[in-house]
Amino acid sequence: MGAGIWGLVTSNILKDKPENRTNIKIVEQKQYFQFPPxxxxxxLGTRTPNQVQRNLDILKKEIDIIKEDKQQ
Ligand SMILES: Cc1cc2nc3c(=O)[nH]c(=O)nc-3n(C[C@H](O)[C@H](O)[C@H](O)COP(=O)(O)OP(=O)(O)OC[C@H]3O[C@@H](n4cnc5c(N)ncnc54)[C@H](O)[C@@H]3O)c2cc1C
Structure with a gap:
């Protein structure tokens, strides 16, 4: 579902449900999350890309990132 805002929020909610014993997988083409707002x-040049993005490696270990460009 992509590691945008909704992919990250949804995966964190699903991960915390006790009935979810399997790992959560996110398919994402980028190595990082960017905050669109x-x-x-x-x-305007008041922020650099590094100031509005975080590497996806900071995600909890129960959430797997599959790094690929999924077209279907
Ligand atoms: C300037 C600005 C201000 C905003 N302000 C607000 C606000 O105040 N309140 C609010 O609610 N919303 C706001 N938004 C909107 C909000 O940012 C978006 O609604 C939100 O980012 C959508 O999240 P998403 O996870 O659905 O999609 P996205 O953030 O677009 O994430 C989709 C992810 O999927 C990945 N992806 C896409 N296609 C593929 C593919 N084929 N294969 C693999 N990965 C893929 C992308 O790389 C991306 O990481 C704002 C947006 C902007 C630009």
């Missing part, structure tokens, strides 16, 4: 600050 910060894009105008990047356009």
């Amino acid at each position: 910060s894009y105008p600050w990047m356009m």
Whole structure:
């Protein structure tokens, strides 16, 4: 479902449900999460890309990131 805001929020909610004993998998083409509401600050030059993104390695270990560009 992608590691955007909704992919990350949904995976964290699902992970915390006791009935979910299997790992959660997210298919994502990028290595990092970016916070879209910060894009105008990047356009204006008041934020750098590194200030509005985090590497996906910080996710909890129960959430697997499958790094690929999934077209279907
Ligand atoms: C300037 C700005 C301000 C905003 N302010 C607000 C606000 O105040 N309140 C609010 O609720 N919302 C706001 N939004 C909207 C909010 O950012 C979006 O609704 C939200 O980011 C959508 O999240 P998402 O996870 O659905 O999609 P996205 O954030 O677009 O994430 C989709 C993910 O899927 C990945 N992906 C896409 N296609 C593929 C593929 N083929 N294979 C693998 N991976 C793929 C992408 O790389 C991406 O990481 C704002 C947006 C902007 C730009």
